[in-house]
Amino acid sequence: MQEDWGQAVTSLIGATGDVTVSIGGGEQIGEVELLIAGGSERFLARCPYPLAEGESVLVVGVRPGRVVDVERWSVPGW
Numbered sequence: 001m002q003e004d005w006g007q008a009v010t011s012l013i014g015a016t017g018d019v020t021v022s023i024g025g026g027e028q029i030g031e032v033e034l035l036i037a038g039g040s041e042r043f044l045a046r047c048p049y050p051l052a053e054g055e056s057v058l059v060v061g062v063r064p065g066r067v068v069d070v071e072r073w074s075v076p077g078w
Contacts, residue, residue, distance in 0.1 A: 011036065012043075015059045016073055023070070025050040032057055032070060043068045 015034045023030030023045055032045040044067045051057065051072060061069030 012059050012062050012068060017057055017059075019045070019051050019053050019055045019057060022053050023047045023051040029067070032068065034059065034068070045070050047071060 012034070015036050017032050017034035017040070019030060020033050020042060021031035023032075025047060027046070029044050029046055030051065031042055033040050033042050044065070045057070046063075046067060047057075047070050049072075051070070056073045057070035058073035059068045060071050063069065
């Protein structure tokens with residue numbers, strides 16, 4: 001089971017997506033839809049600062065319970 005968790009973490013870090021429920025910042029949780037495995041999935045998300053619905057994000061960490069740590073993301077050069 002631990003090996004599966006490690007693979008899940010590795011596959012999520014670096015994933016990108018969009019905020020679907022605003023994230024209030026700090027300990028407040030929102031929701032993101034991530035582009036993974038040829039499709040998309042929704043996860044609970046945390047960020048140290050507020051993010052509005054529709055903002056693009058990058059996954060920088062993974063926590064138990066389908067919670068990801070995200071940061072604001074923009075495609076370099078855009």
